[in-house]
Amino acid sequence: MNIAERSLPPAIEDPRERAMLLAALYLAQEQNGWLTPEAIRRVARRLKLSEGQVRSTASFYTMFRLEPRGRYHIQVCEGLSCYLVDGAETIIEHVARKLKIRPGETTPDGRFSLEIVQCLAACDMAPALKVNDELYGNMSLAEIDALIERLAQS
Amino acid sequence: MSTFEPVLTRNTRRPDSEKIATYLANGGYQATRMALKMQPDEIIEMVKRSGLRGRGGAGFPAGVKWGFMPKDAPQKIVAVNTDEGEPGTFKDREIVERDPHSVIEGVIIAAYAVGANRAYVYIRGEFFLGVKRWIKAIADAYEHGFLGKDILGSGFNLDMSVHRGAGAYICGEETAMLESLEGKPGNPRLKPPYPAQTGLFGLPTLVHNIETLACIPHIIERGAEWFAGIGTAESKGPKIFSVSGHVNRPGNYELPLGVSLREIIYEHAGGIRNGRALKAVIPGGASTPMLPADQIDVPMAFETLKAIGSELGTGAVIVMDESTCMVQAARRLTKFFAHESCGQCTPCRLGSTRLYEILDRIERGQGKKGDLELLLETVQGIDGTTFCPMGAALVNPARSAIRHFRDEFESHLANKRCPVNGR
Numbered sequence: 229m230n231i232a233e234r235s236l237p238p239a240i241e242d243p244r245e246r247a248m249l250l251a252a253l254y255l256a257q258e259q260n261g262w263l264t265p266e267a268i269r270r271v272a273r274r275l276k277l278s279e280g281q282v283r284s285t286a287s288f289y290t291m292f293r294l295e296p297r298g299r300y301h302i303q304v305c306e307g308l309s310c311y312l313v314d315g316a317e318t319i320i321e322h323v324a325r326k327l328k329i330r331p332g333e334t335t336p337d338g339r340f341s342l343e344i345v346q347c348l349a350a351c352d353m354a355p356a357l358k359v360n361d362e363l364y365g366n367m368s369l370a371e372i373d374a375l376i377e378r379l380a381q382s
Numbered sequence: 383m384s385t386f387e388p389v390l391t392r393n394t395r396r397p398d399s400e401k402i403a404t405y406l407a408n409g410g411y412q413a414t415r416m417a418l419k420m421q422p423d424e425i426i427e428m429v430k431r432s433g434l435r436g437r438g439g440a441g442f443p444a445g446v447k448w449g450f451m452p453k454d455a456p457q458k459i460v461a462v463n464t465d466e467g468e469p470g471t472f473k474d475r476e477i478v479e480r481d482p483h484s485v486i487e488g489v490i491i492a493a494y495a496v497g498a499n500r501a502y503v504y505i506r507g508e509f510f511l512g513v514k515r516w517i518k519a520i521a522d523a524y525e526h527g528f529l530g531k532d533i534l535g536s537g538f539n540l541d542m543s544v545h546r547g548a549g550a551y552i553c554g555e556e557t558a559m560l561e562s563l564e565g566k567p568g569n570p571r572l573k574p575p576y577p578a579q580t581g582l583f584g585l586p587t588l589v590h591n592i593e594t595l596a597c598i599p600h601i602i603e604r605g606a607e608w609f610a611g612i613g614t615a616e617s618k619g620p621k622i623f624s625v626s627g628h629v630n631r632p633g634n635y636e637l638p639l640g641v642s643l644r645e646i647i648y649e650h651a652g653g654i655r656n657g658r659a660l661k662a663v664i665p666g667g668a669s670t671p672m673l674p675a676d677q678i679d680v681p682m683a684f685e686t687l688k689a690i691g692s693e694l695g696t697g698a699v700i701v702m703d704e705s706t707c708m709v710q711a712a713r714r715l716t717k718f719f720a721h722e723s724c725g726q727c728t729p730c731r732l733g734s735t736r737l738y739e740i741l742d743r744i745e746r747g748q749g750k751k752g753d754l755e756l757l758l759e760t761v762q763g764i765d766g767t768t769f770c771p772m773g774a775a776l777v778n779p780a781r782s783a784i785r786h787f788r789d790e791f792e793s794h795l796a797n798k799r800c801p802v803n804g805r
Contacts, residue, residue: 246565250546250548251546285567288567290550307718308469308715312626316714346718349471349506349509350472352472363511
């Protein structure tokens with residue numbers, strides 16, 4: 229294969245196969261908790277896409293992680309309905325103080341990471357947050373403390 | 383309080399509501415049996431007569447959309463939109479998690495009517511429980527002969543699969559959702575062509591919000607006239623209203639279209655918390671213009687909200703009491719849109735961030751002279767100039783807050799602090 233050939237994207241892109249990309253990225257992400265460069269390469273090879281196509285798609289969606297995160301990824305909603313019932317910043321600042329990290333960071337032991345997210349479609353349970361895929365609603369600061377302590381010991 | 387028999391949330395409040403056994407025990411799949419004995423055109427006519435309009439925000443007449451699907455195309459698709467992400471909206475989550483089979487029925491009937499043999503259900507990535515339940519629900523529907531080949535001996539075939547989104551508000555826009563289903567970034571497509579001509583994989587595609595499809599079995603069972611008998615002149619049928627914010631009982635309330643905002647807030651959602659006074663309401667989700675407290679006698683219908691400069695949207699009611707700073711509310715909603723802009727076109731990508739920056743500095747008491755005019759100028763620059771409807775949506779929080787609460791913005795600018803909370 230010469231250089232010109234190698235720099236080209238795959239000649240035939242099967243639209244049905246490409247449609248598996250999001251599902252494939254979820255599967256790949258489960259293995260290490262994030263999309264490692266090797267995982268991106270594997271997905272690209274398997275679906276006959278360029279790494280650029282895979283990476284640009286993965287980076288478009290907030291639920292795909294292109295860098296490692298904590299074992300427990302805490303996602304606090306800052307939507308209007310959560311804000312109105314004293315959630316949002318109040319909770320974000322509380323969790324940040326407790327874990328001694330800022331939003332976007334991971335604790336040194338790799339156990340917790342904190343992220344600010346937009347509406348979780350749980351406004352009836354505001355204030356709401358998620359830990360990994362689990363939704364927690366109507367959370368008081370005391371309940372959040374208890375949750376974090378439980379996760380710290382599990 | 384009006385007496386109203388809920389139909390869309392009839393199943394969702396039962397224990398084990400997501401299971402096929404529960405659904406069948408309560409008369410489930412009767413509508414499918416009835417529909418598969420009808421002529422496809424008869425069903426389309428029935429949906430047209432019912433007056434059903436899309437529940438995802440735009441309110442397009444469903445039957446008309448079905449009529450747009452080409453008759454002669456060999457392959458057609460139905461795509462179900464459950465990418466619920468509009469702040470304030472949580473109606474789809476209730477249906478997707480607790481009543482998948484009513485939607486599967488709606489999809490079977492719609493697919494049969496328009497001649498589609500493949501259905502894709504796109505579920506918001508955050509709805510992990512919903513995705514899990516749908517995988518099970520579809521497997522059960524296959525096992526009972528409601529999906530697959532020769533459904534109930536009718537000769538009609540339909541395959542269905544679930545696809546999990548991955549966190550992008552814009553994928554609620556129908557063409558962005560199609561891009562996402564194809565495994566691409568969710569950048570909206572230019573319309574026309576509309577999905578009915580060129581949709582998923584280039585095939586004619588009928589796209590519907592999940593609540594719209596949940597109405598279909600009831601229309602088949604109870605008739606178009608029953609459905610058209612509920613609501614107002616131009617807005618028919620039952621609707622799930624998601625109520626959140628400063629109310630005593632936030633939650634989903636299924637009521638007839640045309641119910642007043644006042645009744646929703648004070649009778650169903652239990653009124654304002656802590657005995658405070660109402661200040662403003664967002665009637666249909668983050669992208670719909672907010673209304674001041676003196677306009678809550680408006681009937682919740684497409685035409686009546688439009689007449690007073692707002693929209694029904696998804697019917698998501700966000701209630702704000704007198705302690706709410708409207709600059710902060712507008713700032714927060716605009717931040718959401720700035721975060722969710724797909725970045726494909728400049729007015730939305732840069733305009734949303736610029737709007738947010740101006741609102742943010744006004745809110746923090748660092749606003750400059752002329753900022754209010756700059757805000758309105760930026761709104762002008764975004765509205766109607768973007769690739770997809772997101773531009774028209776994202777300017778609404780700022781524009782409507784200024785329209786109704788201009789003095790609050792001016793006070794922030796003049797005094798460098800908030801007149802409501804003193805900060």
